Amino acid sequence: QQPVQSPQAVILREGEDAVINCSSSKALYSVHWYRQKHGEAPVFLMILLKGGEQKGHEKISASFNEKKQQSSLYLTASQLSYSGTYFCGTEAGGTSYGKLTFGQGTILTVHP
């Protein structure tokens, strides 16, 4: 089953912060975050493993609450280059390790 992302879209001014959430109804082994710019391929941002680990990438960080099967992506002091569609991909692990199910995406637009 596809994870649910919220919000569907967010508009920011440069320098503002945003949070994107990803929720699954299934037990998860890991959550992967990707960003896709218009007309381009999705690009890997970070992976969160079981254990509530928090990771960071520049001013982008994320958390994973395995009990709630939720992950959140935090974008701090947003830059114009952060604009794009953000996808979470969830991995159930076990025999389907490596297989991701992607959410519908969150469109992030950053204005000057």
Added chain:
Amino acid sequence: DARVTQTPRHKVTEMGQEVTMRCQPILGHNTVFWYRQTMMQGLELLAYFRNRAPLDDSGMPKDRFSAEMPDATLATLKIQPSEPRDSAVYFCASARDDQPQHFGDGTRLSIL
């Protein structure tokens, strides 16, 4: 930087024609994924291989789609016969086991 290479980048053809899309995974990656992306359905997994063996093709319409990996450096996705509803962007991604997936630039397919 190592990249996943997909050909062709664009394909326009008429309904009923056979379409073949090719993917060269990153050297050393043993897992290859085929995704289809549309506005309505988002990023859907069609099939994936590990060490050239098909693991899951449950996302693929079996009557017209086929995916193969004739060797470790080539994966193919074929549609025969093609239909207008197959119009989409098809992405190939590769990974080493359950490590992050790297996406190719995609094949933009239009079926008239």
